[in-house]
Amino acid sequence: MASSAPNPFDDPAGSGVDVSSTTDMLTAAAVLNVDRNATLTLGTDALIVLDDGLKHRRRPDNLCGLLPQLSKTTRAVPFYNILWAELSDFEITIKYAQPSGKKACKVGSIHYSVTDKSLYAHAKQWVAALVNRAYPSNTKRRKRIKVLVNPFGGQGKAQQLWTREVEPIFAAAQCDVDVEKTAYRGHAKEIAEKMDVDAFDVVACASGDGLPHEVFNGLAKQKYARKALRQVAVTQIPCGSGNALSLNINGTDSPSLAAVAIVKGVRTPMDLMAITQGSERYYSFLSQAVGIVAESDLGTETLRWMGPFRFTWGILIRIVGQTIYPAEVSIVLDSSDKHAIRESYRHAVSEHQSALDDNMTLSPDEDTRATFDTELLPGLKYGTVADPLPATFETADLPTLGNFYTGNMVWMSPDAPFFQAALPADGKMDMINIDGMLSRMTALRMLSSVEHGKLMAFPEVSYRKVLAYRISPRMAPTPSTRRVRAKIGRWLGGAGKQKQGLVAVDGESVPFEPFQVEVVPSLGTVLSKRGAIYELDPALGP
Numbered sequence: 001m002a003s004s005a006p007n008p009f010d011d012p013a014g015s016g017v018d019v020s021s022t023t024d025m026l027t028a029a030a031v032l033n034v035d036r037n038a039t040l041t042l043g044t045d046a047l048i049v050l051d052d053g054l055k056h057r058r059r060p061d062n063l064c065g066l067l068p069q070l071s072k073t074t075r076a077v078p079f080y081n082i083l084w085a086e087l088s089d090f091e092i093t094i095k096y097a098q099p100s101g102k103k104a105c106k107v108g109s110i111h112y113s114v115t116d117k118s119l120y121a122h123a124k125q126w127v128a129a130l131v132n133r134a135y136p137s138n139t140k141r142r143k144r145i146k147v148l149v150n151p152f153g154g155q156g157k158a159q160q161l162w163t164r165e166v167e168p169i170f171a172a173a174q175c176d177v178d179v180e181k182t183a184y185r186g187h188a189k190e191i192a193e194k195m196d197v198d199a200f201d202v203v204a205c206a207s208g209d210g211l212p213h214e215v216f217n218g219l220a221k222q223k224y225a226r227k228a229l230r231q232v233a234v235t236q237i238p239c240g241s242g243n244a245l246s247l248n249i250n251g252t253d254s255p256s257l258a259a260v261a262i263v264k265g266v267r268t269p270m271d272l273m274a275i276t277q278g279s280e281r282y283y284s285f286l287s288q289a290v291g292i293v294a295e296s297d298l299g300t301e302t303l304r305w306m307g308p309f310r311f312t313w314g315i316l317i318r319i320v321g322q323t324i325y326p327a328e329v330s331i332v333l334d335s336s337d338k339h340a341i342r343e344s345y346r347h348a349v350s351e352h353q354s355a356l357d358d359n360m361t362l363s364p365d366e367d368t369r370a371t372f373d374t375e376l377l378p379g380l381k382y383g384t385v386a387d388p389l390p391a392t393f394e395t396a397d398l399p400t401l402g403n404f405y406t407g408n409m410v411w412m413s414p415d416a417p418f419f420q421a422a423l424p425a426d427g428k429m430d431m432i433n434i435d436g437m438l439s440r441m442t443a444l445r446m447l448s449s450v451e452h453g454k455l456m457a458f459p460e461v462s463y464r465k466v467l468a469y470r471i472s473p474r475m476a477p478t479p480s481t482r483r484v485r486a487k488i489g490r491w492l493g494g495a496g497k498q499k500q501g502l503v504a505v506d507g508e509s510v511p512f513e514p515f516q517v518e519v520v521p522s523l524g525t526v527l528s529k530r531g532a533i534y535e536l537d538p539a540l541g542p
């Protein structure tokens with residue numbers, strides 16, 4: 001899992017925490033006496049249920065319920081897991097996310113009656129206090145969610161994952177949900193372009209990263225695009241193969257865990273990257289790749305039978321063949337000093353953490369970004385790819401470039417924290433360049449180091465923060481002496497019939513032509529677990 005945060009499903013009662021001493025310190029208002037001689041207590045981070053009856057509860061899967069379950073008399077449910085609570089006719093119902101297996105959860109339910117009728121007012125206040133703990137002020141409760149399901153996403157399982165794993169969690173959390181299936185390529189973009197942005201808080205894409213890309217671009221087509229992109233948070237119910245968006249903001253690629261992260265998600269501004277290519281203008285939220293990553297992603301379609309291994313195989317073959325992807329690259333540089341980039345990332349993370357500890361960032365769930373004179377899209381600061389290159393760009397010709405990769409998020413796929421120093425809204429893009437002529441041994445060591453967060457440490461890896469760039473890719477000439485070898489390499493790598501080079505934007509193929517990109521600070525909005533930083537274990541950080 002991407003997240004370093006403590007497992008929200010850890011049971012404090014089972015992890016050595018002295019629950020009784022904690023509860024002793026709590027005020028009477030935090031405790032509610034209910035039937036079966038039980039008490040419900042609002043602890044520091046969790047709801048604590050003290051119930052002798054829990055010890056004797058029988059489980060249906062336990063010899064037809066004949067044997068008593070050997071459980072404790074205390075149960076703790078972290079507030080993060082509480083989806084909703086209500087009091088109706090002296091009956092209290094609490095719905096929560098209950099772990100089911102290593103990487104999933106399902107809706108659990110707790111029921112008690114308030115037998116002492118004089119406690120009604122107190123019970124009402126107690127339930128309201130529980131919901132307040134479950135949804136801190138920076139988290140909108142009962143979100144209005146437009147769900148888009150790509151029926152072909154994730155080997156056709158998106159619909160099933162939505163219905164089985166996610167819908168019950170949204171329902172338990174009292175979300176207001178409107179579901180629509182996408183019927184064709186580009187449909188999600190049309191839906192986002194036409195949607196009433198005042199009627200929804202969130203668009204949740206049950207898909208890979210293709211649908212979120214379309215939704216950002218559809219919102220950007222609205223008349224008041226800046227408002228649309230600010231008001232509607234885009235998120236992902238991970239149903240594809242990469243699921244980068246969910247890994248970064250929900251810290252998981254499990255649909256049910258992502259559902260809880262969405263229900264509890266905090267609105268988070270995020271930079272978008274404006275791209276011009278030919279006469280096209282659109283936005284990228286994730287990455288642009290030319291070279292080995294693009295080729296291994298898009299150029300291995302004929303190897304789909306290999307499953308996810310086709311990416312690794314594609315990369316290995318190209319490393320062994322020392323494949324190069326020449327290009328002219330011009331950039332507006334912010335920093336190329338890895339040490340400074342690391343320090344500034346760590347500073348941002350620790351500032352954010354201490355603000356969270358002091359509850360400073362728990363401002364109400366409302367947009368704190370400056371409102372602009374116009375709600376229209378901002379103009380391009382550096383012009384388009386068709387314009388003469390502004391003087392602020394520095395140009396280099398890279399005849400032996402191997403990998404050109406630019407992104408705005410840490411995770412590009414599970415186990416691939418490529419852009420370790422990426423932050424959602426630092427107003428900068430992270431750019432990685434690797435020469436294609438480096439030794440095969442070094443390239444292989446790099447490949448195996450990506451998942452351990454060690455890529456940036458290689459002196460051969462250029463890691464920069466940039467504000468804008470233009471790239472003009474070209475095909476590498478193949479010397480006549482190597483034609484046969486190159487052909488075999490292309491065939492083995494899945495690109496036997498490929499005549500052109502490949503460019504990937506957010507994992508989708510775009511023309512092999514020059515394009516220009518500039519960062520647009522905080523133009524988009526996502527829902528994230530912690531706000532202002534992506535989910536990354538510090539051990540994998542820069």
Ligand SMILES: Nc1ncnc2c1ncn2[C@@H]1O[C@H](COP(=O)(O)OP(=O)(O)OP(=O)(O)O)[C@@H](O)[C@H]1O
Nearest residue numbers: 153154182183184185186207208209210240241242
């Ligand atoms: N009903 C549909 N028929 C055909 N294409 C569709 C349909 N709905 C969506 N699409 C297109 O499918 C493309 C891929 O979608 P998405 O990324 O959601 O899934 P995926 O390809 O399974 O994910 P991954 O890339 O992670 O494997 C998008 O560009 C989208 O426009």
